[in-house]
Amino acid sequence: MQIIRTPQHPWQPQGTVYGTLLNFQREWDLWAPRMHDEPHKAPPKKPVLYVKSANTFNAAGHDLVLQDGVSEVDVGASLGLVMGHDGQIQAGALLLDWSVPHTSYFRPPIKFRCRDGYLGLPQALTPFQSDWDQLNIEVLCNGLVVQRVALSTLKRSIPQLLADVSDFMTLQAGDVLxxxxxxxxxxxxxxxRAGDTVEIRAAGLEPVVQNVTTGGAA
Known part of the structure; x- marks a missing residue:
């Protein structure tokens, strides 16, 4: 698999980065009993999206710096789909979607997800492969595997997610879903927590490795 390499200039998103909530079957099933409660009273019919603002972009080789009294962070391993000029997926990237632990997943809590440096990026992009619905992502903390993420358990497959999002918004070239x-x-x-090293990896894609620290600058 050819990798789009930028050895001297680590990749950074050139458009808007959108995250998707409740798109793994396990978490959907866990939340299903509460989906008819206030304030929504029904399961979401469209993908639930949030934005990772530009201040979250954390280029390869930089640490995640915990600030403002945050002592631990949730590790979110995801595949980002990078859009091309034709409205189709051009490339992909493993992304480390950090967030402060929280309990709300219906209304994306911006203050917990959009802190400085809370989106770990790989060194380079990888050209899109049609078999990524079968991709397996490993999450390691201090060298030990703590989670395996199977994209075969997505509630909306990659083609379905892209189609459903495109029903209500237009993704521009350079945007990442x-x-x-x-x-x-x-x-x-x-x-x-501070002192930990987290890595996410999957076959054929550039890994993301970040140290978690406190104080100073990433």
């Missing part, structure tokens, strides 16, 4: 992050069996995500 993350397919979602999976939870563990109990509904939580892996967590990391």
């Amino acid at each position: 993350m397919v979602g992050t999976d939870c563990l069996e109990g509904g939580l995500r892996p967590r990391a």
